[in-house]
Amino acid sequence: MSSNTNSSESEWNYSESDIAKKFLFFNVLKDGRIHVFTPTSKMVPPSFGSTFGVLIKDVEISKDVSVRVFLPSSVLTSACTTQKLPVVLFIHGGGFCMRSAFSEDYTRFGSHITADANVIVVSVEYGLFPARPLPACYDDSWAALEWVASHSKGTGPEPWLNDYGDLSRIFVSGNSAGGTMSHTLLAKVGSIGLPEGAKIEGMILLHPYFGEGDKMWMFMCPTNLGPRDPRMKPAVEDLARIACGRVLVVLAEKDFLYGVGKLYADELIKSGWNGKVEVMENKEKEHCFNINDHTDPEASVIRQRIVSFIHNRS
Structure with missing residues (x-):
């Protein structure tokens, strides 16, 4: 292909x-x-972050996987830098075959979250179909999470994470296809764990892309396990072992994936998972509207809800 x-x-x-x-x-x-x-998606360099008071660097963590790392520039000028920052691993959407962590829309979103929440964001540039058929993007996202977690003792390869990251407060987030992969990561962590000192506190799913018998997904993943492949139709046992204590699911009323996102939240609650689920819904809005139009007032509302969720404000 x-x-x-x-x-x-x-x-x-x-x-x-x-x-x-x-x-x-x-x-x-x-x-x-x-x-x-x-879709047309303008790529932007790391200097783009200066507009938002954010420092950005791009890091290649393997021959297949890169990340765009966002750091609030205030940490370099603050007199008190002993308080380390939560780390958000973000996985972009695009139907497993489009978009980029280096695009203007996702770099803007990462910059906004970094600045507004005062966190470090690590945005994953994973392999896309058809150049790399599924499950490459799942594997790449797992590699990125392992890379982030490798800094738990302050001896990892990235100084920003060593010096400023609180690896006991990792959040995994993604929109659309990235939300699907986020769930799979949390289920895998629940099964095999992370290095000592690394802990996932919460998961943030934005308009997640789940489905049963999705023919497009099964075509993209030649090694699929059938219509109920747990990477697309979350299995009850995977839901029950999600490796965090809190989950935020953001839905859009007119999203064609609204139903599966709502079902995910409902099934997570019923699975026996011992955590708290929050659901946010934007009325009259469509799939990924907050990424496609950052000026939409409701996009700002979503960002503020993410900030509140990270800092566990009721």
């Missing part, structure tokens, strides 16, 4: 008869090529 990452749209002049399969985010052509309907 070949990716369209570096292809111009002119290369995708094909007719209806050339299409073998149609999915929500891509067409599969009879010649084996896959045309992803990649």
